[in-house]
Amino acid sequence: MRHDEIPETLDGRLKLLREREEVARQMGGTEKLARREAAGVMNARSRIDALLDPGTFSENGLLGVSAVFEEEREKTPADGKVAGFGLIKGRRVAVVSNDFTVKGASSSTTNMKKIGHVKRTATDRGFPLIFLGESSGARMPDNMGSEGMGTMLGNDPHQYVRERDTPWASAVLGQCFGSSALYSCLADFTVMRKGGILAVASPALASLAIGQNVEPEDLGGWKLLSEETGLVDRVVETDEEAIAEVRQFLSYMPSHNGETPPIAAIPEGSDEAAERIPQILPDSRKRGYDVRKIIGCIVDRESFFEFKPRFGRPAVTGLARLDGNVVGMVANNPISKAGALDVASCEKITSFLVMCDSFNIPIVMLVDTPGFVIGIEGEKKKAPGKIMNFMSALQMCTVPKLSVIMRKSYGQAYLNMGGGRNSDSVAVWPTAEVSFMDPEYATEVVTWGKDVDNEEKRVIREEMERNNTYLGIAEIFAAQTVIAPQDTRRYLIEELKIQQLRRSGGIGRHRLANWPTTF
Amino acid sequence: MTITNVMSEVIGSVWKVDMKVGDAVKTGDTIMILESMKMEIPVEAPVDGTLAELKVKPEESVDEDQVLCTIES
Numbered sequence: 001m002r003h004d005e006i007p008e009t010l011d012g013r014l015k016l017l018r019e020r021e022e023v024a025r026q027m028g029g030t031e032k033l034a035r036r037e038a039a040g041v042m043n044a045r046s047r048i049d050a051l052l053d054p055g056t057f058s059e060n061g062l063l064g065v066s067a068v069f070e071e072e073r074e075k076t077p078a079d080g081k082v083a084g085f086g087l088i089k090g091r092r093v094a095v096v097s098n099d100f101t102v103k104g105a106s107s108s109t110t111n112m113k114k115i116g117h118v119k120r121t122a123t124d125r126g127f128p129l130i131f132l133g134e135s136s137g138a139r140m141p142d143n144m145g146s147e148g149m150g151t152m153l154g155n156d157p158h159q160y161v162r163e164r165d166t167p168w169a170s171a172v173l174g175q176c177f178g179s180s181a182l183y184s185c186l187a188d189f190t191v192m193r194k195g196g197i198l199a200v201a202s203p204a205l206a207s208l209a210i211g212q213n214v215e216p217e218d219l220g221g222w223k224l225l226s227e228e229t230g231l232v233d234r235v236v237e238t239d240e241e242a243i244a245e246v247r248q249f250l251s252y253m254p255s256h257n258g259e260t261p262p263i264a265a266i267p268e269g270s271d272e273a274a275e276r277i278p279q280i281l282p283d284s285r286k287r288g289y290d291v292r293k294i295i296g297c298i299v300d301r302e303s304f305f306e307f308k309p310r311f312g313r314p315a316v317t318g319l320a321r322l323d324g325n326v327v328g329m330v331a332n333n334p335i336s337k338a339g340a341l342d343v344a345s346c347e348k349i350t351s352f353l354v355m356c357d358s359f360n361i362p363i364v365m366l367v368d369t370p371g372f373v374i375g376i377e378g379e380k381k382k383a384p385g386k387i388m389n390f391m392s393a394l395q396m397c398t399v400p401k402l403s404v405i406m407r408k409s410y411g412q413a414y415l416n417m418g419g420g421r422n423s424d425s426v427a428v429w430p431t432a433e434v435s436f437m438d439p440e441y442a443t444e445v446v447t448w449g450k451d452v453d454n455e456e457k458r459v460i461r462e463e464m465e466r467n468n469t470y471l472g473i474a475e476i477f478a479a480q481t482v483i484a485p486q487d488t489r490r491y492l493i494e495e496l497k498i499q500q501l502r503r504s505g506g507i508g509r510h511r512l513a514n515w516p517t518t519f
Numbered sequence: 520m521t522i523t524n525v526m527s528e529v530i531g532s533v534w535k536v537d538m539k540v541g542d543a544v545k546t547g548d549t550i551m552i553l554e555s556m557k558m559e560i561p562v563e564a565p566v567d568g569t570l571a572e573l574k575v576k577p578e579e580s581v582d583e584d585q586v587l588c589t590i591e592s
Contacts, residue, residue: 288560290528313528335528338556370556440557 024062024077028101042239044082044099047132050243051095052086059084061114068109068142076102081111083118088247091255094122097132098180104136107179109152116156123165126256130246131170137178162186164358164513167253171242172196185231186517188355189249191242192232194222230311230348248305252319252326253359260360260506261326267301274298277485288334291316291366295329298489307352312344317352323493328356331366341413342373346386347519353393354512362400362496367417368407370438389519391416398508400424400499404488405432424499426479427491432470439464523566524586531555533579542570550588553581568592
């Protein structure tokens with residue numbers, strides 16, 4: 001509509017405003033919306049309704065449209081990205097919900113300003129930002145040519161800076177190329193709906209570029225992202241589940257880095273489960289177990305929210321609560337590669353430490369690892385560098401760090417998992433074994449090239465095993481206390497109180513806050 | 520009637536199988552033990568039911584996420 005066609009009276013102008021607002025809320029039209037509904041996929045506005053507390057959405061930019069080409073004004077309701085503010089469980093959040101029915105939610109001059117506004121406001125005013133992703137990338141042909149590029153891109157020198165002032169959560173709810181993919185990679189938490197795709201460019205463009213057919217799932221499907229690259233933290237079946245997980249993630253997070261995380265009520269029965277740990281922990285040191293069962297017995301009942309469960313499986317990371325307080329759990333999982341940490345495990349733990357430290361979440365490490373995986377495959381993936389990223393991150397964390405050595409803690413992994421002064425307090429179980437190397441391998445090393453028979457090797461190995469026990473580390477005060485497994489919950493709750501950052505009101509120094517978001 | 524696939528968490532081999540087809544299983548019962556990285560990895564029943572099919576034998580190699588057996592419940 002031309003400006004000189006606007007009515008002169010207030011009533012007339014209000015009527016026009018309501019009409020324009022109504023049109024904008026129709027998104028890409030009834031036909032496209034019906035197709036999505038039939039496919040069981042929510043639309044940009046129903047996603048916001050599911051995300052926010054009812055009636056709390058304050059939209060910004062409802063009347064925004066594409067302004068590059070005159071004929072596009074009527075075809076671009078809200079310019080394909082619905083943005084604004086609302087509440088989740090009474091707490092303020094900002095949201096950008098991509099509307100794929102409007103030009104594939106492609107990024108344009110107007111909608112990028114909308115993203116910039118809510119992002120800036122969330123950061124400056126201290127509340128989380130949520131991206132509900134489904135976008136095709138930069139809008140074409142708006143940004144073609146030097147004028148297009150110069151106009152649309154590069155105007156915000158902080159666009160992709162991640163300083164973790166406030167938590168960001170992202171949901172991959174369809175095809176995510178361009179901004180939806182990029183912001184997902186910058187987020188602290190990303191959940192993906194199966195069927196969604198996250199990649200640099202679309203399969204069609206990728207096929208064109210490399211001259212062979214590229215399948216969407218191969219390019220950026222859930223298996224690739226959750227198992228091989230670890231770019232998504234969790235995978236779900238539906239939009240509704242993804243949105244519920246965003247809400248759940250935020251329930252653990254402070255609104256900004258100057259706050260401590262919210263405290264929750266302690267579910268009944270949380271204290272009793274710890275008694276079950278001795279039944280889960282096998283008697284044999286060679287028997288594996290799923291450490292998630294141990295975590296479940298230690299933390300508040302049903303409070304464990306695991307990150308990247310299918311990636312770097314020898315390590316388990318996740319948020320949980322202890323006595324109502326949020327903690328970041330980092331554990332070795334002997335059920336996978338005997339708990340030996342591979343490159344993916346290092347990346348997974350590093351990114352988790354960065355997030356916890358940035359948002360004042362104390363870290364609890366549960367240790368049962370024979371060490372780092374060694375071999376050619378790891379070296380090709382820069383294993384020594386990954387181990388140092390992990391180590392460096394741990395040493396730079398200023399939130400309270402507690403380490404519990406449950407069973408094996410060997411070599412460099414002893415340090416990476418908080419051994420010695422790499423955590424504020426180390427507790428050991430009587431089942432702990434600590435040494436530089438597993439006695440079986442160490443026996444081979446010390447007898448290398450020597451004429452030693454198997455019986456002599458057995459004697460050497462058994463001597464080494466005797467020297468590995470919890471008593472050695474306790475007697476020289478390299479561990480601060482020895483606890484029974486079933487006392488772990490009680491111990492951690494008490495020790496977290498002791499280690500509280502009283503002098504800063506629970507706020508850490510956030511030395512990792514501008515570390516990369518992927519490793 | 521529901522069939523539940525029981526999958527391997529690890530790459531390794533089957534060390535021993537503790538149950539046979541037709542046995543009643545309860546959640547948490549050890550069905551078989553795998554060996555991976557010199558560690559014994561118990562495979563536990565995720566649901567109550569009856570062991571319907573064993574898809575692997577001792578000494579056989581297994582992959583991560585390979586179906587080892589099925590439980591009917």
